[in-house]
Amino acid sequence: MKARTLWIVGILLLSGLFFISKGNGTGYASEFPDRPVEVIICWTPGGPSDLAARLMTDELSKSLGVPVIMTNKGGGSGAVGVEYVAAAKPDGYTIMVAPTILFTIHPLLIPDLHYKLSDFIPLCKYCSSPNLILVRKDSPFKTLEELVSFAKKNPGKLKCGTVGVGTSAHFSLEMMKIQAGINVGHLPYKGGAECNTALLGGHVDFLSHSFPAVLGLMKSGDFRALASTYGRVAGFPEIPTMEELGYSKVTVAVSVGYLLPKGTPGPIVEKLASIFEKVIKSPTVRKNLENSGQMMDYQAGPAFGKYIVEEYKMIEDVAKKAKMIK
Secondary structure, three states: OHHHHHHHHHHHHHHHHHHHHHHHOHHHHHHOOOOOEEEEEOOOOOOHHHHHHHOOHHHHHHHHOOOEEEEEOOOHHHHHHHHHHHOOOOOOOEEEEEEOHHHHOHHHHOOOOOOOHHHEEEEEEEEEEEEEEEEEOOOOOOOHHHHHHHHHHOOOOOEEEEOOOOOHHHHHHHHHHHHHOOOOEEEEOOOHHHHHHHHHOOOOOEEEEEHHHHHHHHHOOOEEEEEEOOOOOOOOOOOOEOOOOOOOOOOOEEEEEEEEEOOOOHHHHHHHHHHHHHHHOOHHHHHHHHHOOOEEEEEEHHHHHHHHHHHHHHHHHHHHHOOOOO
16 A cells, blocks of 8 residues: 555656646647647738748748648737737747837837737847838939938928838938938828839839839839848849948838747747747748848847837937927
8 A cells, every 4th residue: 555655646746747847838848839830910911021921931830840820910000910919828829920110110109009019029030121212213313312412402392202101111211311401202102002103103203112012113123222221132232221321320121020929938939939040041031031022130039129129219219300209
């Protein structure tokens, strides 16, 4: 009986250790994932975030060893998807991919948002696409310096188109105006196609627009880029950056990253972070990104979180100077 009692006690102790392991995430991490992982795209199909996420679906599925399901949850300027992930079970099976503007621009311009950055664990920054300052192929402005010089001599005469008020492209324009000390008109459009048509038709003098949205028109020669707001552009080595031209703070880009619900166990976060880094830095994903007009711009979770906070402060400063907020 004594031996049997010791045997039972031993089994109970082992069981307790097993459940403790499960509770702190260690056991989960060794088994994770054992079923499909869902990636919530906080945008409608066809947008930059949607395209960027889908470019790495196959490689991510291979590395995780389970199917990766991409689900679009648009609406509320991205808030619907963000709130869905914030409320999801923090077990690593629900991951969010979203542009950083959901945490930098939207909190400043959209009242009563029901989410905040602290509701999430930044997993990694994935990619970025710069905004470009663009003119038609027959524009008299061959350089950004020529455009700025004309604008200074003719306040209010030039008009710039963007895809809307409060967008990344709009803030790039406002930053340029502030640093260059120029006054140009802003014409916001409802989407990328309308924006492009406006420049082609001569309704605006130049655009502040994301690179993926104009890639085809740049390849055809209909548009020329005078500057990039965020790094060099793959395939177009002749385009200088705003920083190279002396505009050190015009660095707004359309950046996309992955986040997890707050409370996801540390071992699972670490496992996902390792897998995502490997996939994002793979030659296949890098090539897919460049072909779509985006650049691999990996940052680990803590650095990505810091990037979001710093970008928010920069956007807030510009919004106040541009009198978009008080």
